Amino acid sequence: MAYLTSDPGVSLDGFIAGPDQTLEHPLGIGGEALHRWMFEEPEQHAAEMDAITSAGAYIMGRNMFGAGRGEWDLDWKGWWGDDPPYHGPVFVLTHHERQPVEMQGGTTFHFVTGGPEEALRLATDAAGDRTISIAGGASTINQFLRAGHIDELRLHVAPIVLGSGEAIFTDLKGLPLEVASTRSTSLVAHLTLKRVRG
Amino acid sequence: MAYLTSDPGVSLDGFIAGPDQTLEHPLGIGGEALHRWMFEEPEQHAAEMDAITSAGAYIMGRNMFGAGRGEWDLDWKGWWGDDPPYHGPVFVLTHHERQPVEMQGGTTFHFVTGGPEEALRLATDAAGDRTISIAGGASTINQFLRAGHIDELRLHVAPIVLGSGEAIFTDLKGLPLEVASTRSTSLVAHLTLKRVRG
Numbered sequence: 001m002a003y004l005t006s007d008p009g010v011s012l013d014g015f016i017a018g019p020d021q022t023l024e025h026p027l028g029i030g031g032e033a034l035h036r037w038m039f040e041e042p043e044q045h046a047a048e049m050d051a052i053t054s055a056g057a058y059i060m061g062r063n064m065f066g067a068g069r070g071e072w073d074l075d076w077k078g079w080w081g082d083d084p085p086y087h088g089p090v091f092v093l094t095h096h097e098r099q100p101v102e103m104q105g106g107t108t109f110h111f112v113t114g115g116p117e118e119a120l121r122l123a124t125d126a127a128g129d130r131t132i133s134i135a136g137g138a139s140t141i142n143q144f145l146r147a148g149h150i151d152e153l154r155l156h157v158a159p160i161v162l163g164s165g166e167a168i169f170t171d172l173k174g175l176p177l178e179v180a181s182t183r184s185t186s187l188v189a190h191l192t193l194k195r196v197r198g
Numbered sequence: 199m200a201y202l203t204s205d206p207g208v209s210l211d212g213f214i215a216g217p218d219q220t221l222e223h224p225l226g227i228g229g230e231a232l233h234r235w236m237f238e239e240p241e242q243h244a245a246e247m248d249a250i251t252s253a254g255a256y257i258m259g260r261n262m263f264g265a266g267r268g269e270w271d272l273d274w275k276g277w278w279g280d281d282p283p284y285h286g287p288v289f290v291l292t293h294h295e296r297q298p299v300e301m302q303g304g305t306t307f308h309f310v311t312g313g314p315e316e317a318l319r320l321a322t323d324a325a326g327d328r329t330i331s332i333a334g335g336a337s338t339i340n341q342f343l344r345a346g347h348i349d350e351l352r353l354h355v356a357p358i359v360l361g362s363g364e365a366i367f368t369d370l371k372g373l374p375l376e377v378a379s380t381r382s383t384s385l386v387a388h389l390t391l392k393r394v395r396g
Binding site for chain 1: 375
């Protein structure tokens with residue numbers, strides 16, 4: 001079975017995005033501060049960034065792929081420009097069918113209407129020996145955590161309080177985890193948790 | 199000015215106690231699991247436990263001192279038995295006057311009716327050169343964080359999800375913090391944050 005990881009950037013109060021997500025503020029009000037470590041100290045976090053981008057396949061919710069809802073605007077090809085950072089297959093959960101979109105650099109967006117289990121099956125086939133990353137957003141990560149699918153949850157905790165927004169750990173009381181490791185700079189605490197298999 | 203610390207044990211979803219706190223379950227349902235590291239691995243956390251107990255004075259809310267409300271039951275002398283782990287002056291915030299209660303081992307509970315600022319003034323006088331620890335509960339810690347008084351917030355993050363309970367970081371959006379250090383075993387991630395002074 002595939003090994004599943006997830007790498008949410010999270011505030012001290014448990015939000016992976018601030019409130020009022022829009023086209024202008026895809027991470028919500030204040031949410032950009034979650035990722036200061038990536039942009040201001042990339043050398044110091046090379047290992048964590050390599051780990052994020054080393055998956056053989058990615059799964060994300062439609063909310064993470066774009067701000068649109070309902071029928072597709074076929075001009076929308078994600079937030080990430082012509083060469084997204086995934087460099088591999090990305091399975092986007094949606095209720096609306098769409099043909100795959102091939103981008104530069106090896107990223108292809110596949111649109112899955114059969115739900116998380118179908119996305120997981122497709123991602124497992126695509127990933128081969130490599131890991132599968134649950135890219136986000138919060139509701140997709142929570143859904144895969146709830147189903148017991150995520151083996152390694154790598155929280156990147158920014159020392160900020162957002163106050164509201166998209167929360168992880170919703171309806172996950174009793175989730176069996178242990179701490180695997182921690183590492184930090186002033187801008188982030190990398191906190192790796194592993195699922196305890198009973 | 200005194201240096202203020204606080205050492206909450208906290209769940210991944212930001213609760214320092216579970217729901218339904220009672221005499222039988224002072225930490226609420228499931229809350230005891232926050233402190234497994236203290237009881238199961240004391241040797242591995244000697245430095246953190248020394249830091250917690252090295253303060254020159256402590257401040258706590260009445261909710262942390264006992265389950266009672268309203269007028270005092272003078273037989274109640276805290277949760278901690280005859281020799282509480284504080285070994286110094288503890289200032290308890292309350293709306294009801296009460297004479298100090300001297301315990302074994304150097305702990306004396308003083309009851310402060312003049313609010314947090316009076317407690318801080320009294321604790322500062324009592325602590326001398328040593329630090330002051332804001333012992334809890336959540337609302338007292340949040341109140342001192344909100345007032346900008348806490349210099350060092352040492353979160354002891356247990357890898358558990360409580361789902362509900364007493365939350366820290368309430369109404370603290372924008373709190374200026376940076377990560378100072380992290381350290382972990384499988385049962386806890388010690389995450390030390392320092393206040394950024396602007």
